[in-house]
């Protein structure tokens with residue numbers, strides 16, 4: 294009989310205490326943070342689901358590799374390990390280390406885009422969009438229509454709309470499109486995967502038009518596992534074989550190793566194009582560092598070299614995808630509205646549907662995130678009207694799961710708290726802004742309840 298219980302495929306060798314606070318303390322802390330969870334000291338958070346980026350736990354093998362770090366400025370042995378491990382999976386000719394994903398993006402768009410260029414993506418992550426726009430280019434999101442409907446179930450909601458891509462190329466002219474990008478998995482669309490079939494089709498259109506295809510590869514291992522689970526023909530392939538095939542349809546990638554690199558810092562940029570690689574390395578030296586370290590310590594290179602391989606271990610991915618789905622399924626079956634189906638790295642609660650009595654201009658996502666903290670010390674993040682202003686199409690609360698950090702009982706606790714808040718949702722008030730910065734206001738915004746009292 295197959296065993297149904299999914300266990301963490303690791304044992305714990307080193308522990309980090311987390312701190313309980315009382316509800317009364319959290320009320321004070323929340324007021325002191327102006328209802329913005331970014332302004333909370335992390336020590337006052339019990340379960341931190343703010344992000345899965347750089348928050349993972351490293352393995353004994355990674356820590357051992359860290360001790361092997363070669364800190365030579367040029368020609369470091371650790372860079373060879375880094376390059377070899379990445380090439381083994383990604384297969385690209387040039388591997389350029391960067392301190393994190395956005396540095397790879399900045400370099401890529403600087404060397405490939407001019408003012409007036411157009412970059413299609415299934416959905417640009419916010420730093421990707423910002424780096425495209427910074428060089429005067431236009432970032433266009435072409436996810437399939439199903440990817441824009443939160444409650445709709447579809448196995449590959451991260452897919453790009455291939456017809457829309459072809460139309461865009463026709464309308465814009467291929468010479469204005471320096472590259473096409475596919476974000477795997479599609480973070481801004483709920484951590485939803487892209488199918489191999491879609492990668493093939495997008496690649497075909499790109500090759501027909503002579504446009505390079507790049508991956509935003511942050512969560513490539515989770516995407517590979519979704520393909521294994523959901524796409525006919527891939528059941529018996531390993532996640533690594535699937536990732537290798539996927540990357541073979543592209544010409545390069547950007548990567549934040551803080552996600553499926555299983556590291557706390559790091560990233561890289563890959564390309565098969567020799568002349569582009571030269572330009573990229575020139576720019577790298579200017580702002581990141583020499584091409585054999587690119588802003589990272591030798592020990593970081595070692596941690597990533599091991600981490601990208603560990604992210605593809607099947608036992609790990611089975612637990613990773615199952616525990617995220619467990620959280621999503623257990624709240625959804627009690628009626629909590631979430632983006633369906635559960636993504637790889639996070640659960641996104643639909644705050645507009647959760648709190649229909651709070652209009653978007655009273656920040657239902659922020660109000661819900663504040664209430665989850667108040668109820669159980671859980672930190673999440675709003676992705677909605679506070680983050681995007683009036684342009685926000687949805688108000689979501691993202692619960693991102695750090696890799697290998699929390700156990701089943703932590704997830705059960707999160708489920709219990711969310712269901713408690715769900716039961717008392719009518720008592721939650723909206724919020725109004727008392728201070729906002731001119732850019733990226735969600736990081737520093739100050740808010741206060743529309744009603745004078747704290748919820749309850």
Ligand SMILES: Cc1ncc(COP(=O)(O)O)c(C=O)c1O
Nearest residue numbers: 346393394395418420480511549
């Ligand atoms: C899809 C995606 N692309 C790019 C990035 C940027 O990576 P970093 O935070 O390492 O700069 C992120 C980070 O969250 C991401 O999720």
